[in-house]
Amino acid sequence: MAHNSATAARMAQELAEGEILLPKKPTRVEIRMYCMGTGDCFGLKFYAGPERIFTMMIDCGSCVGDANDFRPYVENLATWIKHDAEPEGKNTSDPERWEGGVIDLLVVTHEHQDHVNGFAKCADIFEQLKIRQAWFAWTENPKDPSGTAQDLQHKRLRMREGFQKALNKVDDNRKAIEKENTQALAALESLFMGLETLGEINLDEKGSPPGKPLAGMVSIKKLVTNNPDTVVRYLSPGTSLSFPQLPDVKFHVLGPPLDKKYIYKDGREGKDVHKRHFSIGEGILAMNTFANLNSDEAYADLPFGREYVVDEKALTNADIKKAADNMQEYLKKVRTLLNAYNGVQESGQEDADDEKWRQIENEWLYTAGSLAIRLNSHINNTSLALAIETGKNGKVLLLPGDAEYGSWESWHMIEKWAGAGPNGKHFVEDLLNRTVFYKVSHHLSYNGTPLDKGIKLMSNPSLTTMVTLDRTRISSRWKTTMPNSPLLSELIERCEGRCIIMNENDIVNPPSDTVSLASLPDYAQHAPNKTAQVLWKQYTVRL
Template identity: 25%
Template sequence: MAHPVTATIRAYQMGFGDCFLLSFAYDDASTRHILIDFGSAGIPDKCNFSLDDVAADIKKQCGGALDIVVATHRHKDHINGFATSADGKGPGDVIRSLTPKRVIQPWTEAPDAPEGWTGPDETKSAKAFADHQSSLASMQALAQAVVDRLDRKDGFDPPWPLADRLRFLGEDNVKNLSAVKNLQDMAGDPKNNIYVYHGCQLDLSDILPNVKVHVLGPPTLKQSASIKTFAKSSADYWFKAQRLAKLAASEGVSKSKTSRLFPGLQKADTFRKTRLPTEMRWVADRVDIAEQDQMLGIVTALDSAMNNTSVILLFEVGKKKLLFPGDAQLENWSYALQSDMAALLNDVDLYKVGHHGSLNATPKSVWQRFRKRGKAGTPQRLTTVMSTMAGKHGGRNGAPTEVPRIPLVNELKADSTLFNTQDLQPTELCHTVIVDLR
C-alpha cells in the first residue's frame, strides 16, 4: 500500500477568511487533495484576484479532482466560496466540478437528523438537537435583522463609528444558503457526507491510505453543552494578567446588561430625532447608542457560538501531525483537552492558527502542549500557518481583542516558523508550505 511522503499546504490569501488545500504526495506518484474551508469576508483591496481566481487555482493544483472537502463551520468567511451562481460559473460550481468523494462537516449541519438528536452518539433528551438547530436558525435570522437595520435609509444618525464592525459580524453570521446547499450534495450520494463530532471514528483509509484522521471537536451536546456559551475572560486567553483581572471582575455586570434581545429596538425606530422637539433630541441619541451596543453584544455572542461548532481535525502520518481547528474557541477545545485525545496535541508538527489569530481560539493550554515550540534553529521546530487580516474584527474601544491578537502573533513568531497570509504580496495567491513526512 502506498505511503505519503510529503504534505503540501497551500494557504490562500483570503483576507479575513480561510482556504487551505492540503495535498498528500505518495510514494507511488499519486496525490490526494483535501480542501479545508473556502471563504472570505473580503479579499484585501491590494489584491487583484477574486474567489473565482482562487477556485481556478485550486482546480489547477489538484489536477481537476478533489478527494475531500471539509467545511469546518457555517460562517461566511469559511464557506461563501462554495456558493454557486445562476450561470454555473461561480466559485462553488468550480469546486463542485472537482467531484469530491467526501464532504466533512460538523454534526450540527446534519440536514435530516432524527427528533431529539444531540449528535451521533444518541441521548435521552427529546428536544436537545431540535432546540440547537432552531437556535442556529434564530441566530442567523437575528444576524440578518442586524444587517437589514444597517441597510435602512435612515441608518444611525449620526453615523456610528463601529457600524463597520457590526456589519462585519452580522454578515458573517447570515445563512449562506447557496453554499450550504452545495455542500449538502456536491459529493453525490448523501452517504458521502460525513457529520463529525469529538471522538467519532472517521475512516478515510480508502481515500487517504496510511493517514489517520482524528476528530477532536466539536463535542456533541451530550458530551458538553458548553459549546452553546462563551466566556468573556479566561486565563487561557491572550490577555495580560491585570487586564484579565479587570474583565473577570466586571463580567457579572456585562451579563446583566444583555438579558433581553433588542430591548430598545422599538424605541429607536419610533423616536427618531427628526420627530422630536430640539430640547428632547438627546433622548434619541441615547436610545440609538443603547440599540447599537445591544446589537453589537448580540452578534458578538452569535459569532462565538457558531465558532464553537467548528470541526477540529488532526491528520497523523507516521510520526508527523497536522492540526486544523477551524475557528474553534475555548469551549470547543475544553472537552478535547479533558479527554484521552489531548495527548495527540503534544507532538504536533504543523498548526493552522485558530480563528485568524484571535485571543481565545488558541488557548494557552493548547499552545503549551506543543512540545516542538522553540526558538529559530530548534530541530523539527513547529510550523504555524495563519490566515488573517488586521482591522476587521475585535479591538472595540481599545479592548485587547484585536484580530490577530498581537501577543499571540509575537509568540507564534518567537517559538514557531510562522507563515502569515498578511505577509503575502498583492500578486501572490498563497503561501506554499511543505512538510516532509518521512
C-alpha cells in the same frame, strides 16, 4: 463504498493478474493556503515518493471580495487539484485522478462567510470537480437523532434574523439623527460599524432574506448531497477514521463538542486564553488620566463634548440660572419621552419620524452587539476540528477551523480518549505534544488558541504554523484584535519564526524578522507576476 471504487477496481484487476500492489505509505504532505483574503481555503496533497495518493481540501471563503475577486484563486486551486506529474506505470495510480479533478476528502468546518462563501461565488468550478467524500460537523446534520443539531440550527437562524433586524434598525436611526447631534450620531455610527463588521461573516449578502443558512453552505451541501457518488458524513468528537489510500494515517475528530455548554463557553482572559489587547484609541482615556493626575484636563481626555465643561471658579449667578433653565428643559424632554413610551399624546406634540430614535423602545438595539458576538463565538465553536496522525505515535497536523476556547476545552473531556496517551496522558494532550503543523484558529485572535489547553502543549521542536490573516483585506474593526500580539509573539518563539501569515503587510514584529521563509527548503509561494497579490503559500511536512 463509492469513494473507493477506483481503488477497489484497480486491486481487483491486480488480483486477477496475480499481483497486488499494496497502498504505499505517505512520505510527505503539501499544505497550500490560498491567499484570497482573511478566511480559509486550503488544499492538501499526500505523496508516496513521487506519486500523489490523496487530495484533501478544507473550506473556501474570505471576508471580502466578489466572484471576480475569488475566481483566480479557485481556478488555480482546481488546476492544482487536476494536474500533477503522473508516475510511470499504469498500475501505480488511480486513473480517475488524471482524467479530471478529484478531491478525495472535502472538509467544511463551519458556517461563516469567510469559510464558505467561495462555494457559492465559484459554484461552477466546484461542479466540475469529483468529490469522493465530504465531511461536516455533527451540528450540520439535518437528521441528528438526538435533535440537538436541529435545535442549534434553529437558534442560529433566529439569532441571525434578530441580528439582521437590529442592524437595519440601527442604520435607520443613525440616518434619522440630525448632523448637529454629533455625540448621539457618533455613538450610533460606532455601534453600526461594529455590527456591520460582525455581519460580514455571520450574515448573507445584502438583499438576501434574513434568517436563512448562508448561500455558500447551501451551495456546497446541495452539490455533495445530490451527487450519488459522494459520501457525506456528519462527524462527532472521539471518532477516528482512515482511508485505504493512506495506510497508517488516522483522522481524529476533536470537535465540535456534544455538550452545548462548551459551544457557548468563553475562556477567561489571561487565564485560559491570551489577554485581549486594544488599540491606542480605546485605552487613551485611562492612560492619560493616570499620566495627568493633579493636572489640568486636556480636551482630548474628556469623554464628553467641550460645551459641557464647567469651570466652577468662573461661574456667575447668570450661569447658574442658565444651568437651572437647561435642567428644566431637560426634564421636560424626559417627561415627553416617558409619555411617548406610555402612549400619552401631549397637546401640540409633534410625532416626527426623525425623533423616533430617541424613544426608549430602541434600547433593545444596544444589546445587539452582545447578540452578534455570542452568535459569532457559538458558530466558531461548532467548527469541525481535526487532528491528522501520520503513523502510530507519528507527526500530527492540527486543523481546528475557527474553534474557540469552549471547543478546545471539550477535546480534553472526550472520555474514550482518557488515559490513551503515553504515561496515562489524555490522547488529545499527546496529539498536541506531537503537532508539527498547526493551522492557527480564528485568524490569530486572542480567543482562537487557548493557553494550558492548547499552545502550551505544542512542544514539538518542528512546529510550523499557518495563519489566515490579511489585514489589507479585512474590516478595520477586526484590526484591533487580529493579530493578538502576545499570541503572535509566542507562536514565533515556539516555531522559531516558521509562522506563515497570509500577508505580513501591516503586521508589527512579523515572523520574517526572525526567519526568512525563502530560506526554508519546504516553503514555496506563487504570484502571477512581481506586482500581483500572492495566490498561495505552501509548506511541505516530511513524514
